[in-house]
Amino acid sequence: MSExxxxxxxxxxxxxxxxxxxxxxxxxxxxEEYWTKLQTMIAGGDCWDVFTMDNGFYLKDYVxxxxxxxxxxxxxxxxxxxxxxxxxxxxxHNINGRYYSLxxxxxxxxxxxxxxxxxxxxxxxxxxxxxWEDVKKAAEKLTKKDAKGSVVRYGITADGxxxxxxxxxxxPLILSLGGSLVDKExxxxxxxPPAVEALSFTKELTENxxxxxxxxxxxxxxxxxxxxxxxxxxWMLGYYAQNIKAFNFGVVMLPKSxxxxxxxxxxxxxxxxxxxxxxxxxxxxxxxWMAGKGAAKILGKTxxxxxxxxxxxxxxxxxxxxxxxxxxxxxxxxxxxxxxPWPQTEGASxxxxxxxxxxxxxxxxxxxxxxxxxxxxxxxxxxxxxxxxEE
Amino acid sequence: xxxxxxxKRSIQGLxxxxxxxxxxxxxxxxxxxxxxxxxKLALSKYDAISPPEFVGLKNFKKILQDKIFWISLKNSFLxxxxxxxxxxxxxxxxxxxxxxxxxxxxxxxxxxxVPTVTSSVAINFVWLWFFxxxxxxxxxxxxxxxxxxIYWLTDPRIALFSLALVGIWGSLSYNIILFLAGLQNIPITxxxxxxxxxxxxxxxxxNITIPLMTPIIFFILIMQIISTxxxxxxxFIMTRxxxxxxxxxxxxxxxxxxxxxxxxxxxxxxxxxxxxxxLILTIIQFRFQRRWVYYE
Amino acid sequence: MSKKFIxxxxxxxxxxxxxxxxxxxxxxFETIEEASSVPPRLFPLNPITNNYKEIFIKLDxxxxxxxxxxxxxxxxxxxxxxxxxAGYAFARLYFPYKNxxxxxxxxxxxxxxxxxxxPRYIILKNLGLINTLTGVxxxxxxxEFGIFLYRQHFLSLPIEMEEAAIVDGASxxxxxxxxxxxxxxxxxxxxxxxxxxxxxxxxxxxxxxITSPEKRTLPIAIALLQGQYFSNWGVIMAGGxxxxxxxxxxxxxxxxxxxxxxxxxxxx
Numbered sequence: 037m038s039e040x041x042x043x044x045x046x047x048x049x050x051x052x053x054x055x056x057x058x059x060x061x062x063x064x065x066x067x068e069e070y071w072t073k074l075q076t077m078i079a080g081g082d083c084w085d086v087f088t089m090d091n092g093f094y095l096k097d098y099v100x101x102x103x104x105x106x107x108x109x110x111x112x113x114x115x116x117x118x119x120x121x122x123x124x125x126x127x128x129h130n131i132n133g134r135y136y137s138l139x140x141x142x143x144x145x146x147x148x149x150x151x152x153x154x155x156x157x158x159x160x161x162x163x164x165x166x167x168w169e170d171v172k173k174a175a176e177k178l179t180k181k182d183a184k185g186s187v188v189r190y191g192i193t194a195d196g197x198x199x200x201x202x203x204x205x206x207x208p209l210i211l212s213l214g215g216s217l218v219d220k221e222x223x224x225x226x227x228x229p230p231a232v233e234a235l236s237f238t239k240e241l242t243e244n245x246x247x248x249x250x251x252x253x254x255x256x257x258x259x260x261x262x263x264x265x266x267x268x269x270x271w272m273l274g275y276y277a278q279n280i281k282a283f284n285f286g287v288v289m290l291p292k293s294x295x296x297x298x299x300x301x302x303x304x305x306x307x308x309x310x311x312x313x314x315x316x317x318x319x320x321x322x323x324x325w326m327a328g329k330g331a332a333k334i335l336g337k338t339x340x341x342x343x344x345x346x347x348x349x350x351x352x353x354x355x356x357x358x359x360x361x362x363x364x365x366x367x368x369x370x371x372x373x374x375x376x377p378w379p380q381t382e383g384a385s386x387x388x389x390x391x392x393x394x395x396x397x398x399x400x401x402x403x404x405x406x407x408x409x410x411x412x413x414x415x416x417x418x419x420x421x422x423x424x425x426e427e
Numbered sequence: 428x429x430x431x432x433x434x435k436r437s438i439q440g441l442x443x444x445x446x447x448x449x450x451x452x453x454x455x456x457x458x459x460x461x462x463x464x465x466x467k468l469a470l471s472k473y474d475a476i477s478p479p480e481f482v483g484l485k486n487f488k489k490i491l492q493d494k495i496f497w498i499s500l501k502n503s504f505l506x507x508x509x510x511x512x513x514x515x516x517x518x519x520x521x522x523x524x525x526x527x528x529x530x531x532x533x534x535x536x537x538x539x540x541v542p543t544v545t546s547s548v549a550i551n552f553v554w555l556w557f558f559x560x561x562x563x564x565x566x567x568x569x570x571x572x573x574x575x576x577i578y579w580l581t582d583p584r585i586a587l588f589s590l591a592l593v594g595i596w597g598s599l600s601y602n603i604i605l606f607l608a609g610l611q612n613i614p615i616t617x618x619x620x621x622x623x624x625x626x627x628x629x630x631x632x633x634n635i636t637i638p639l640m641t642p643i644i645f646f647i648l649i650m651q652i653i654s655t656x657x658x659x660x661x662x663f664i665m666t667r668x669x670x671x672x673x674x675x676x677x678x679x680x681x682x683x684x685x686x687x688x689x690x691x692x693x694x695x696x697x698x699x700x701x702x703x704x705x706l707i708l709t710i711i712q713f714r715f716q717r718r719w720v721y722y723e
Numbered sequence: 724m725s726k727k728f729i730x731x732x733x734x735x736x737x738x739x740x741x742x743x744x745x746x747x748x749x750x751x752f753e754t755i756e757e758a759s760s761v762p763p764r765l766f767p768l769n770p771i772t773n774n775y776k777e778i779f780i781k782l783d784x785x786x787x788x789x790x791x792x793x794x795x796x797x798x799x800x801x802x803x804x805x806x807x808x809a810g811y812a813f814a815r816l817y818f819p820y821k822n823x824x825x826x827x828x829x830x831x832x833x834x835x836x837x838x839x840x841x842p843r844y845i846i847l848k849n850l851g852l853i854n855t856l857t858g859v860x861x862x863x864x865x866x867e868f869g870i871f872l873y874r875q876h877f878l879s880l881p882i883e884m885e886e887a888a889i890v891d892g893a894s895x896x897x898x899x900x901x902x903x904x905x906x907x908x909x910x911x912x913x914x915x916x917x918x919x920x921x922x923x924x925x926x927x928x929x930x931x932x933i934t935s936p937e938k939r940t941l942p943i944a945i946a947l948l949q950g951q952y953f954s955n956w957g958v959i960m961a962g963g964x965x966x967x968x969x970x971x972x973x974x975x976x977x978x979x980x981x982x983x984x985x986x987x988x989x990x991x
Contacts, residue, residue, distance in 0.1 A: 069927065073931050075685075076931050079476070249581070275755075393671070397581065424688070439817040442895045453864045456846065461839045536978065538737035541741055544971055545744055607909075611909045678835045682837050702833045709830070
């Protein structure tokens with residue numbers, strides 16, 4: 037959150053001005069160590085009154101362990117209008133019908149593309165009519181090799197890895213093919229035909245050399261002009277806008293599937309209240325404010341993350357005027373109509389790593405056959421979830 | 428290990444106690460009392476949020492059947508096997524080489540010292556960069572030599588080895604500093620006398636330098652094994668245990684259990700198993716030292 | 724092996740050792756674009772000093788530096804004092820089951836520190852020392868590494884000098900501080916240097932204990948430069964370079980005394 041820290045400090049000063057009897061002390065911890073510190077403190081009987089939660093990954097676990105206050109009654113009492121938040125995003129703050137946080141921000145996935153590469157091959161830029169087949173055809177044409185046969189530019193990549201990245205590529209693909217990620221009971225259902233198709237598609241692109249093998253960081257490749265189409269999140273727009281000078285890039289919504297369906301996926305952060313806080317009312321006032329219009333406007337102006345509050349997201353878009361990238365920023369906002377929440381389960385931290393660093397790698401390398409392997413993966417993942425639920 | 432002759436044992440005993448007293452107090456505070464708490468946690472089911480629930484030896488029974496535990500243990504010891512012998516031999520030889528008085532050598536020493544002072548965040552990033560299959564330094568060099576790309580951190584067969592390279596690199600300067608100090612405590616008169624007797628450089632190395640350095644070598648061996656088995660940071664920053672479980676080290680597994688998966692009791696039990704393994708290993712090494720460590 | 728050959732090998736080794744640090748240095752002067760260039764550059768095309776400026780402006784740098792210095796110097800001197808005392812006791816003085824006690828001391832490092840985070844936090848909390856630099860220091864004073872090191876070192880010293888002093892009527896305290904320690908300059912300097920580096924780079928424990936920004940130490944401040952999704956590596960490397968300077972400077976100073984150590988003889 038370091039790039040957002042100034043925005044957060046501004047939000048806090050504005051809050052303290054409005055509520056002069058409430059003083060807020062801000063503590064800023066690097067992301068990796070955040071959870072270690074949180075757990076150590078809770079174990080020691082301490083905690084922050086209000087803290088930021090990664091709703092996609094950890095909310096279910098922390099709710100199950102009763103560390104967070106159920107704020108549904110507060111929402112009802114203060115008659116908070118929840119329609120100001122995109123519905124797909126709101127789902128991430130609700131577990132089993134109860135709310136535990138209000139949306140602070142959200143992200144979506146879209147496709148960045150290198151205009152220079154398209155111009156080079158006189159190809160039309162991707163538009164909202166594109167399907168995954170169009171992407172595949174373009175990936176083949178846009179992959180460029182040098183005289184020795186090593187790839188100079190990959191046709192297709194995804195931020196966060198090579199191509200087979202769950203958040204940036206696989207999950208949206210599966211969703212657009214009509215598949216789900218979790219079922220109503222919170223079990224993972226990644227062994228359905230859409231998932232098989234998605235993984236086979238990804239594997240094919242990699243085997244043909246249009247995408248790199250796992251182990252690279254696509255963000256770097258895209259910045260260096262070595263990737264023609266790069267699937268990535270809204271959080272990278274600022275970084276790319278500021279640092280890509282050698283070529284022009286654009287952003288387009290994720291393509292449709294042959295079913296005509298378009299899907300993207302989002303995570304959202306919210307502020308939660310510690311169940312043992314001694315300042316419940318003050319904490320709620322603060323959480324309410326931080327999810328409200330005023331705070332969202334301040335956050336939106338920083339151009340770092342997309343605030344969840346209606347219309348404040350436009351401020352985020354406006355922040356990109358100075359780079360000439362408002363149209364591209366709009367794509368991320370428009371995509372939220374098609375978004376799906378990140379699959380929330382217990383034990384997400386445990387199974388997700390296994391999925392991303394083992395199973396996906398094995399599928400793409402061909403060491404594990406996709407269909408049988410997916411069944412095995414789902415079995416293992418659901419065992420982990422069940423174990424996490426019991427503990 | 429003689430006592431100094433001429434002082435009553437009771438006085439020695441008194442001084443012994445006084446000299447270790449402060450250390451003992453701080454050790455109690457920082458280690459032994461936490462040990463006690465931690466051992467209680469090892470016998471509990473504990474998610475670090477609700478109070479611990481006593482379960483006796485259940486955690487330990489689970490560990491024996493935990494496939495990932497055995498993999499992590501194996502990885503940690505394999506890693507140690509890659510790193511410690513290479514590091515010891517290399518750093519010793521380099522220290523001998525650097526134990527000269529010329530200005531050139533003294534300047535070189537600074538370069539060997541540098542890895543110790545680099546912050547791990549920064550240095551692991553640089554190594555991640557070196558290992559990058561597309562444009563990292565290592566693969567670029569391989570490319571220049573017309574060799575195939577190596578997937579340093581994503582090929583399950585070599586990921587652990589790649590981490591070992593970083594481990595060796597990082598441990599060299601530490602050991603070199605200690606070896607240098609040890610070398611410089613060897614009186615120059617020993618060397619002069621040996622040369623007068625017609626000894627070759629090799630003779631001197633084998634029969635004077637190395638034997639006199641054995642106390643320090645012993646020290647480094649023990650300390651390095653203990654810390655290398657517990658290697659955690661490189662995994663945490665570079666591979667997160669992947670690909671698959673090939674770089675899951677035991678302490679990384681403990682960390683994930685305790686801080687990501689809400690299994691602090693289990694993680695603590697894992698730590699205690701490691702503790703006993705290292706303790707036994709160290710005791711064995713102490714028994715063996717009579718055979719090769721030379722004390723004046 | 725000719726001296727020249729050895730020198731060349733050492734030179735190559737020095738370059739290899741230094742390479743990662745060199746890249747840190749390079750990146751610290753680069754813009755983000757250059758830092759992610761492919762293939763990585765050996766020299767920046769357009770070096771900038773912005774990264775360094777940002778560190779001094781954005782971070783409350785002087786304060787973090789002083790905090791780190793306070794913690795580090797306190798630890799260096801207390802550890803030298805305590806470890807030489809205990810090391811001498813284990814090396815020379817009689818005590819029943821001395822070696823077993825020593826092993827018990829040594830065994831503290833055999834338990835991975837991360838499982839001690841929670842117990843230690845609880846202890847500090849009960850002592851009211853959360854969010855204090857004192858709390859950070861108190862839990863780091865004990866060093867079995869130092870005790871072991873000094874023990875080994877003292878054991879390698881010929882005992883005759885000390886026995887001669889006893890004959891002359893010196894007390895054990897006097898022997899340690901006026902005879903043995905002066906003979907131990909190289910090891911004390913090395914140990915002090917290593918403690919300095921260790922204390923200077925302390926990260927996880929201070930991160931957990933300290934909650935007020937003004938009490939932060941340097942490594943924490945630098946780690947906070949990392950963003951959640953991406954980081955300006957140039958700034959982080961600049962931070963790393965700055966943080967590495969005090970230990971390097973210290974090393975250059977102690978280098979001179981390493982040489983004095985060689986002159987030590989005069990025993991037989």
